Amino acid sequence: MAQVTFPDSLLGLTAEVREIEVPAANYRELVLALDKRFNGLSAALDKMAVAIDGQIYQDAFLEPLQVNSEVFFMQRIEGG
Amino acid sequence: MAEAVDYKYIGTRPVRPDGVDKVTGRAQYGADPILPGMIHGRILRSPHAHAMIKSVNLSRALELPGVHAALSGADFPGGIGDEAIGGESGGTMSDLAKNVMARDKVVYHGQAVAAVAAQTPQLALQALKLIEVEYEVLPVVLDVRAAMQESAPLLDPTCITKGVKPEPEKPSNVVSVTTFNRGDVDEGFEQADLVLEREYIVPMAHQGYIEPHGCVAQANEGGAATVWCSTQGHFEFRAATSKLLGMNMADLKFIATEIGGGFGGKTVVYLEPVALLLSQKSGKPVKMQMSREEVFRATGPTSGTYGTAKIGVKKDGTITAAKIWMAFEAGGFAGAPTGPAAMAVFSPYTIENFKVETLDVLVNKPKVAAYRAPGAPQSMHAFESILDEAADELGIDPIDIRLTNAASEGTTAPYGPKFPTIGFVECLEAAKNHPSYKAPVPEGAGRGLAAGFWFNVGMQSSAEVHVAENGTVTVVEGSPDIGGSRASMCLMAAETLGVEYESIRAVVGDTQSTGFSNVTGGSRTTFATGMAVVQACEDIITQCKSRAAATWGVDDDQVEWEDGHCVPKPGVNAEVKPLSLADMAAAAAKTGGPISGRASLNAQGAGASFSVNFTDVAVDPDTGHVEVLNFTAIQDAGKAIHPAYVEGQMQGGAAQGIGWALNEEYIFNDDGVMQNAGFLDYRIPVASDLPMIDCEIVEVPNPSHPYGVRGVGETPIIAPLAAIGNAVAHATGVRINELPLSPPRIVAALDAAHKA
Structure with missing residues (x-):
């Protein structure tokens, strides 16, 4: 079960749920599962970066998730 | 710390390949191309900071002979x-469309309202005077605190603040609120032996690139067009221009010229769509170039901020709680860098209880754009200043208080994930052991120290590597070279292929001749595009091994690549001579044709970069002049591919940060008109203002990059703001929490302190 944490900016779409456990083998499965739980969330997630076990992905897709992977959604960073 | 690796080419300092053309004036910048029949475009800008546009009449301008x-x-x-x-x-x-050319409203002084193209630049300026614009002038709001009041003039009457609950019913100038929380800040402050709370103000400042925005656009009758421009990302300029003009992107070719600085400010289009539309209308190539005044008035500065910081600290230096509230000027359109400001501010430290709140606020000033580590200099100035004051109060060395709280591998970053391998502690220890830190503070001077942090990013990059018939190599990258990427790409190609640096050249391909690449920005190019170059070289090695195997009559896996040669693996029964890349190239016609490699990727695993800066300054109490006596910049680069370029980034960032700390600021009159739109009055540091910036590169390799690169361009601008402020405080005994620390502000603060 991936341990997922949402930032404040997403709580309006997750009915104030900040943390959730989701069974998923990879990032794509995770997003599908989250969208099923929180209708329309995937559109917002598409615009965010995600940290999986400390590694930050601007555009994750099929990245594998481990049994206890920590997943944090966060604002995309670009820089100057 | 990871083991040091000996490289043959990486870490050397070859002469920059673009240097001769740049110092002799041959290099072509954005406004340098000259085409047959070329005419000149100019922009009419709003004389008002806030107004409705009732009408625009171009007819008199179009009647002027020579106007096309x-x-x-x-x-x-x-x-x-x-x-x-x-x-x-x-x-x-x-x-973005309205910032390129206003429609029904202007929201800052200098916003583009109309444009002409004429035979000469002088004629174009004359034509601008014939354009008739009718305005309905509106009240102006310039200060973020005033802009947040209920009675403030609204820049966008449809703006409902995002990020607050319940959602407001009335519109306001606050576009959004970003928050990060951890633990219980109130409880954290109760645990502290010392609690401080202060206000901090940082002014709007410009990136100050030396080359103004410039471009040449040529449209043909068939709908195709070519644009030469000074840009940090020609692919993204192509995409934006095609959207703003409703053009088929396939018809557009963007060529990135040499660029005289960008620092984030050349990641957005201003002139290019206008020049192209003028070219379409006139049927002629159109050149456009901003004056310095236009650059200041109408291109992205970075946000000025007003904020408060609060810190709780135990006697041993442990931070028990921290709080930041900061309002950022967005300018006339939404988009201040509030997210990264909030995410970065506490990142160097392990803090159990914190709260950050940053606000994106509309004001009648130019729309802000990215500037090195967007948002972090402002927020970290506040925290690095109040942390320093706490260290003073507790009698703790500023490095020791940071070491006590320093983030390291496994620390949970304020924005959620745990840090992988990072080098903040190594930077602090390097500072502590630095001869300049061990040396006594000069008589009458003050020393200040501060830290910096930036995430760094990867994103998409493409590269091709072509081997010529004699074994020399051309690298084609899609990233405009701002800070020396061509040399760095050549060094990584040389190291990977095992061929001499001198036999490799790198070029920046246009949008039709190489694969997509995101902007050169975010400290990503050496990391991400470098990764693409390394993979493209590995593609070549794979092909060479296969061709050598075919030549020798062995299996592919019986060949290995060693120091630029195909050699049989130990134990393989083949009495053959090693084949160099040149040998392989010479025989390429018989083994499958020219040898080329390519790679396109979305680079993951960018490594965060930390810095520590310290400086000694002397302050003249009579004039308020601050003399920077010495300045030391220490930063974790992961691995410095070309150390001189890394030092150049560190020195450039330090110079910009020192300028922002001491002199740089946008000054507006009450009508929202910038009063110092030129380098005489907007005072960036010149060589005589600064000492040699002493650099120490710390190398804690990023395990996600083949050579350990982290990226270095953003972080260097952050720490100087607070380092200078802390040094001035120690030199004068007075804390001044509003930047810049210009002579009048220092004199006023010292006078006030003496009276008190």
Whole structure:
């Protein structure tokens, strides 16, 4: 079960749920599962970066998730 | 710390390949191309900081002989939606369109309202005076605190603040609020032996690139067009221009010229769509170049901020709680860098209880754009200043208090994930052991120290590597070379292929001749594009091994690549001579044709970069002049591919940060007109203002990059703001929490302190 944490900016779409456990083998499965739980969330997630076990992905897709992977959604960073 | 690796080419300092053309004036910058029949475009800018546009009449300008085209916002295709544009700004295509050319309203002084193209630049300026614009002038709001009041004039009457609950019913100038929380700050402050709370103000400042925005656009009758421009990302300029003009992107070719600085400010289009539309209308190539005054008034500065910081600390230096509230000026359109400001501010430290709140606020000033580590200099100035004051109060060395709280591998970053391998502690220890830190503070001077942090990013890059018939190599990258990427790409190619640096050249391909690459920005190019170059070279090695195997009559896996040669693996029964890349190239016609490699990727695993800066300054109490006696910049680069370029980034960032700390600021009159739109009055540091910036590169390799690169361009601008402020405080005994620390501000603060 991936341990997922949402930032404040997403709580309006997750009915104030900040943390959730989701069974998923990879990032794509995770997003599908989250969208099923929180209708329309995937559109917002598409615009965010995600940290999986400390590694930050601007555009994750099929990245594998481990049994206890920590997943944090966060604002995309670009820089100057 | 990871083991040091000996490289043959990486870490050396070859002469920069673009240097001769740049110092002799041959290098072609954005406005340098000259085409047959070329005419000149100029922009009419709003004389008001806030007004409705009632009408624009171009007819008199078009009647002037020698004028070939004129346009206003009505000439651009409508229907530009609220699609988000890239970066942390959070802006939309619709706002970008209005920033390129106003439609029904202007929201800052200098916003583009109309444009002409004429035979000469002088004629174009004359034509601008013939354009008739009728305005309905509106009240102006310039200060973020005033802009947040209920009675403030609204820049966008449809703006409902995002990120607060319940959602407001009334519109305001506050576009959004970003918050991060951990633990219980109130309880954390109760645990502290010392609690401080202060206000901090940082002014709006410009990136100050030496080359103004410039471009040449040529449209043909068939609908195709070519644009030469000074840009940090020609692919993204192509995409934005095609959307703003409703053009088929396949018809557009963008060529990135040499660039005289960008620092984030050349990641958005201003002139290019205008020049191209003027070219379409006139049937002639159009050159456009901003004056310095236009650069200041109408291109992205970075946000000025007003904020408060609070810190709780135990006697041993442990931070028990921290709080930041900061309002950022967005300018006339939404998009201040509030997210990264909030995410970065506490990142160097392990803090159990914190709260950060940053606000994106509309004011009648130019729309902000990215500037090195967007948002972090402002927020970290506040925290690095109050942390230093706490260290003073507790009698703790500023390095020791940071070491006590320093983030390291496994620390949970304020934005959620655990840090992988990072080098903040190594930077602090390097500072502590530095001869300049061990040396006594000069008589009468003050020493200040501060830290910096930036995430760094990867994103998409492409590269091709072509081997010529004699074994020399051409690297084609899609990233404009701002800070020396061509040399760095050549060094990584040389190391990977095992061939001499001198036999490799790198070029920046245009949008039709190489694969997509995101902007050169975010400290990503050496990391991400470098990764693409390494993979493209590995592609070549694989091909060479296969060709050598075929030549020798052995299996592919019986060949290995060693120091630039194909050799049989130990134990393989083949009495053959090693084949160099040149040998392979010479025989390429018989083994499958020219040898080329390519790679396109979305680079993951960018490594965060930390810095520590310290400086000694002397302050003249009579004039308020601050003399920077010495300045030491220490930063974790992961691995410095070309150390001289890394030092150049560190020195450049330090110079910009020192300028922001001491002199740089936008000064507006009450009508929102910038009063110092030129380098005489907007005072960036010149060589005589600064000591040699002493650099120490710390190398804690990033395990996600083949050579350990982290990226270095953003972090260096952050620490100087607080380092200078802390040094001035120690030199004078007075804390001044508003930047810049200009002579009048220092004199006023010292006078006030003496009276008190």
